[in-house]
Amino acid sequence: EVQLVESGGGLVQPGGSLRLSCAASGFTFSSYWMHWVRQAPGKGLVWVSRISSDGGSTTYADSVKGRFTISRDNAKNTVYLQMNSLRVEDTAVYYCASGGSVRFFEYWGQGTLVTVSS
Amino acid sequence: DIQMTQSPSSLSASVGDRVTITCQASQDISNYLNWYQQKPGKAPKLLIYDASNLETGVPSRFSGSGSGRAFTFTISSLQPEDIATYYCQQYDDLPRYTFGQGTKLEIK
Numbered sequence: 001e002v003q004l005v006e007s008g009g010g011l012v013q014p015g016g017s018l019r020l021s022c023a024a025s026g027f028t029f030s031s032y033w034m035h036w037v038r039q040a041p042g043k044g045l046v047w048v049s050r051i052s053s054d055g056g057s058t059t060y061a062d063s064v065k066g067r068f069t070i071s072r073d074n075a076k077n078t079v080y081l082q083m084n085s086l087r088v089e090d091t092a093v094y095y096c097a098s099g100g101s102v103r104f105f106e107y108w109g110q111g112t113l114v115t116v117s118s
Numbered sequence: 119d120i121q122m123t124q125s126p127s128s129l130s131a132s133v134g135d136r137v138t139i140t141c142q143a144s145q146d147i148s149n150y151l152n153w154y155q156q157k158p159g160k161a162p163k164l165l166i167y168d169a170s171n172l173e174t175g176v177p178s179r180f181s182g183s184g185s186g187r188a189f190t191f192t193i194s195s196l197q198p199e200d201i202a203t204y205y206c207q208q209y210d211d212l213p214r215y216t217f218g219q220g221t222k223l224e225i226k
Contacts, residue, residue: 045162108162
């Protein structure tokens, strides 16, 4: 059974940093692209970032470029999202997601809540 | 950037009704469109990929169609467990992805 389990969310002040983790199991992690998708309270889904299976290629939404960094450790079956210079508008549930194709998100974690507030 | 516009934003229907949601892309995206279901407090679930292909294990009352700029998602006979918010998502603009704003479906 495929499982994605996020952790690392919490309350942080504006300008602060947080690192999210997503531990994967039940599939060949090192063969899959991984993504982060976020959802602000009561709002829709927004794609944030993706990383290639070997970690050599990364892409970011314009809203987080230069502030967030996605990385992965294939030995630990884990993908990370380092979030710096956090803003109030970054408040959201952050989901990690993946799938057998880069076209869609077949597997999702349960999400971790990040709240940016003073 | 490609914008995705769903309509309606919310919808109330009765059990057994046929329900249709539309998704309009700001430019031609061929069939590069997926549909997701999200129940309250849960992660999204992939239902339809490549505009019309049913994901494994998804009931056949769900279907999708369309190409170019206009797409349709249909539930042929609404069931109580279908209460959720539905999102379209395009991948023509890789490496970036865009979701529609969502359609909240309620039981009348």
